Amino acid sequence: MKSNICVIGAGSWGTALAIMLSNNGHQVTLWSWLQAEAELLNKERESKEFLPGVKIPKDIICTHDLKVAARNKDIIVLAIPSHVVRQNANNIKPFINPNQIIVNVAKGLEEDTYYTMSEIIEQEIPDARVCILSGPTHAEEVSRNIPSTIVVASKFDEASKYVQDVFMNDNFRVYTNNDVVGVEIGGSLKNVIALCAGISDGLGFGDNTKAALMTRGMIEISRLGLKIGARSETFSGLAGIGDLIVTCTSMHSRNRRAGILIGEGHDLDSALSEVHMVVEGVKTAKAAYELSVKYGVSMPITEQAYSVLFKGKNPKDAVIELMRRDKTNENNIDYVSK
Amino acid sequence: MKSNICVIGAGSWGTALAIMLSNNGHQVTLWSWLQAEAELLNKERESKEFLPGVKIPKDIICTHDLKVAARNKDIIVLAIPSHVVRQNANNIKPFINPNQIIVNVAKGLEEDTYYTMSEIIEQEIPDARVCILSGPTHAEEVSRNIPSTIVVASKFDEASKYVQDVFMNDNFRVYTNNDVVGVEIGGSLKNVIALCAGISDGLGFGDNTKAALMTRGMIEISRLGLKIGARSETFSGLAGIGDLIVTCTSMHSRNRRAGILIGEGHDLDSALSEVHMVVEGVKTAKAAYELSVKYGVSMPITEQAYSVLFKGKNPKDAVIELMRRDKTNENNIDYVSK
Numbered sequence: 001m002k003s004n005i006c007v008i009g010a011g012s013w014g015t016a017l018a019i020m021l022s023n024n025g026h027q028v029t030l031w032s033w034l035q036a037e038a039e040l041l042n043k044e045r046e047s048k049e050f051l052p053g054v055k056i057p058k059d060i061i062c063t064h065d066l067k068v069a070a071r072n073k074d075i076i077v078l079a080i081p082s083h084v085v086r087q088n089a090n091n092i093k094p095f096i097n098p099n100q101i102i103v104n105v106a107k108g109l110e111e112d113t114y115y116t117m118s119e120i121i122e123q124e125i126p127d128a129r130v131c132i133l134s135g136p137t138h139a140e141e142v143s144r145n146i147p148s149t150i151v152v153a154s155k156f157d158e159a160s161k162y163v164q165d166v167f168m169n170d171n172f173r174v175y176t177n178n179d180v181v182g183v184e185i186g187g188s189l190k191n192v193i194a195l196c197a198g199i200s201d202g203l204g205f206g207d208n209t210k211a212a213l214m215t216r217g218m219i220e221i222s223r224l225g226l227k228i229g230a231r232s233e234t235f236s237g238l239a240g241i242g243d244l245i246v247t248c249t250s251m252h253s254r255n256r257r258a259g260i261l262i263g264e265g266h267d268l269d270s271a272l273s274e275v276h277m278v279v280e281g282v283k284t285a286k287a288a289y290e291l292s293v294k295y296g297v298s299m300p301i302t303e304q305a306y307s308v309l310f311k312g313k314n315p316k317d318a319v320i321e322l323m324r325r326d327k328t329n330e331n332n333i334d335y336v337s338k
Numbered sequence: 339m340k341s342n343i344c345v346i347g348a349g350s351w352g353t354a355l356a357i358m359l360s361n362n363g364h365q366v367t368l369w370s371w372l373q374a375e376a377e378l379l380n381k382e383r384e385s386k387e388f389l390p391g392v393k394i395p396k397d398i399i400c401t402h403d404l405k406v407a408a409r410n411k412d413i414i415v416l417a418i419p420s421h422v423v424r425q426n427a428n429n430i431k432p433f434i435n436p437n438q439i440i441v442n443v444a445k446g447l448e449e450d451t452y453y454t455m456s457e458i459i460e461q462e463i464p465d466a467r468v469c470i471l472s473g474p475t476h477a478e479e480v481s482r483n484i485p486s487t488i489v490v491a492s493k494f495d496e497a498s499k500y501v502q503d504v505f506m507n508d509n510f511r512v513y514t515n516n517d518v519v520g521v522e523i524g525g526s527l528k529n530v531i532a533l534c535a536g537i538s539d540g541l542g543f544g545d546n547t548k549a550a551l552m553t554r555g556m557i558e559i560s561r562l563g564l565k566i567g568a569r570s571e572t573f574s575g576l577a578g579i580g581d582l583i584v585t586c587t588s589m590h591s592r593n594r595r596a597g598i599l600i601g602e603g604h605d606l607d608s609a610l611s612e613v614h615m616v617v618e619g620v621k622t623a624k625a626a627y628e629l630s631v632k633y634g635v636s637m638p639i640t641e642q643a644y645s646v647l648f649k650g651k652n653p654k655d656a657v658i659e660l661m662r663r664d665k666t667n668e669n670n671i672d673y674v675s676k
Contacts, residue, residue, distance in 0.1 A: 136545070137546050177668040207590070208476055209484055211583040212485070233669050238549075238550065246549040328514075
C-alpha cells in the first residue's frame with residue numbers, strides 16, 4: 001500500500017520521518033518554510049544542517065509551495081515547533097482533503113491558552129482526523145535506522161491503525177493508543193523534567209539524583225494528567241517515561257543541554273542563546289506550573305523549575321527544598337481517587 | 339533519637355549505609371563475613387576495595403563476631419548478596435530480639451524456589467518485622483552525599499515509619515510503601531532489563547532502543563507483578579522505573595556492564611568472569627522467564643534475554659524479533675483486568 005504523504009517542516013525530525021516514509025515505499029513531499037532551504041535540499045539531497053551524512057532519497061519532492069505540498073495527500077505530518085502549529089494548520093487548510101489525517105509530532109502546549117497541539121489543530125480544522133506521534137525517538141538515530149519505538153494516539157481508531165501501517169518498519173515499531181491527552185501531556189511536560197535533569201547534572205549531582213527527578217517528575221505529570229482525563233498507563237509507556245528517559249539521558253536533547261548550562265550557573269537567557277535552538281521546556285514549565293495551580297495538583301518539581309527559570313531561584317536551593325519536604329508515602333497518590 | 343543498628347555485610351552498599359547511619363547520629367556496628375576484612379576496616383577506617391576515599395567514622399564498630407554485631411539491636415540491615423540471605427538470616431537468629439526489625443537491601447529471587455527476600459527472611463525468622471529498602475541508589479553516590487531517594491516497604495507500617503526516620507537525612511529522602519512484593523519484584527527483575535540495555539549498548543544501538551527496552555521492560559515486569567499481588571504504581575515509582583533508570587544508565591551497574599560485553603560478542607561465562615562481581619540479573623533472568631511461563635504472563639523481552647543468556651541465541655536476532663512482533667496497542671495490558 002503506497003500512500004501519498006506530505007511532511008510540513010524540514011527540521012531534523014521532519015526530514016528523518018520523510019526519509020523513513022520514503023524508504024517505507026511511500027510518495028513523500030517535504031515542505032520547508034524557506035524557499036532557499038527547499039531548493040538546497042532538492043539540489044544536495046542532504047540536510048547538512050540537521051542530519052549531516054544522511055541521504056535524502058531522490059523521489060522525495062522538497063518544496064516551499066504549500067499548495068503542491070498539502071493538496072490531495074493521504075497523510076499530512078506536521079513537524080514544526082509547537083508555537084507555529086496553529087498558524088501552519090491555518091495555512092494548509094485551503095488545500096487539504098475533507099477529514100484529512102493530520103499527524104502532529106510537535107510537543108508542547110500553546111502559550112497562555114495551554115491548549116494541546118491536537119486541540120489547536122481541531123480548532124483550526126474541525127473535520128481533521130488528528131493523530132499524535134510521540135515517543136523516545138531522537139531524529140538522528142531514526143535516520144540511521146537504529147531500532148526505535150513510538151506511539152500513535154488518536155480518537156480515530158481507523159486513522160491511528162492506518163498511520164501505524166504506514167510508519168512501521170523493522171526498525172521503527174509503532175504502538176497505537178487512544179489516550180490522546182495523556183500522550184500529549186506526557187510529551188510536553190517531560191521537557192520540564194529534562195530541563196531539571198540537566199540542571200542536576202550541571203550542579204554536579206549524580207545518577208541517583210537524576211533518576212529521582214525523572215521518577216518523581218513523571219509521577220507528578222501523571223497526577224496532573226489524570227486530573228484532566230488522561231490514563232495512568234500512558235505515563236508508564238513510551239510517550240511518558242520512555243520519552244522522558246531518552247530526553248534526560250542523551251546529549252541530543254536541547255532541553256537537557258539548556259538545563260546543564262543553568263545548573264552550571266548561566267542565567268536563562270544566556271543558556272538559551274548558547275543552545276541556539278527552540279527549548280520547549282522553558283515555556284512548558286510556565287504552562288505546567290500554572291496548570292498545577294489551576295487544577296490544585298501538587299507538582300513540587302515543576303514548581304521549583306518554575307522558580308529557577310522565572311524567579312531567579314538558586315538551583316541548588318531548589319534541590320535542597322525538594323529533598324527536605326515532609327516525609328511521605330510513595331503511594332500518596334491522591335490523583336487515583338479524585 | 340539514637341538507634342542501635344547492625345549492618346550485616348561490608349560490601350559497597352552495606353558500608354555506605356553504615357557510614358550514612360553513623361553520620362545520622364546512630365550507633366552502628368558493621369559486620370564482615372571475613373575476619374581479616376573486619377580488622378582492616380577497623381584499622382584503616384576506609385574500605386579501599388569498595389568505597390576508596392570515603393572515611394569510615396571512628397565510632398562504627400567493625401567486627402566479624404556475629405554475636406557482638408546482632409545482639410540487642412533496634413535494626414538489623416542485611417546488605418549481602420541475595421543468594422546468602424537465607425543462610426545469614428539463620429545465622430543471626432540466635433542473637434536477635436523478638437519482633438526484630440530487619441531491613442533487607444539485597445535484590446533478587448532465590449534460585450529454584452523464586453522466593454523473594456522478605457519471604458525467605460520470614461520463613462527463617464517468622465516473628466521478624468521485615469522491611470525492604472530499594473530504589474535508585476548507587477552506593478558510591480550515597481557515600482559522597484549525592485542527593486538520593488529510596489523506598490522502604492513493609493507490611494508493618496510502624497516499622498517502615500521508624501526505618502524512614504532512622505535513614506532519612508537532607509541528602510537521602512525515604513518514602514514509605516506497603517507494597518512489599520511490588521518493591522521486591524521491581525528491584526529484582528530490573529536487573530534483567532539492565533542486562534538487556536547493556537546488550538543493546540554493546541550491539542551499538544542507540545538511546546532510542548535502550549529507552550524502548552526500559553519502558554516496555556518495566557511494563558512486562560509490572561504485568562507479572564500485578565499477577566502476583568503487586569500494585570502498578572509501585573513499578574512507576576522509585577523501586578520500579580527509578581531503580582531501572584539508574585541501573586541502565588550508569589557504568590556503576592555490573593548488570594549493565596555484563597550486558598555490554600555480551601552485546602559485544604562475549605559469551606556469558608567470559609562476560610561474568612570479566613565483570614568479576616555477582617551479576618544478579620543472570621540468575622534473575624531464568625527466574626523471571628520461568629515465572630512468566632508459570633503465571634502465563636507475556637514477557638517478550640525477558641524471554642529473549644533468557645534465550646540469549648542460556649540458549650546461545652544471537653543478541654542481534656533477539657532485538658530483531660522484538661521489533662518485528664505483531665502490531666499492537668500500547669495499552670494492551672491484560673494484567674489490569676485479570
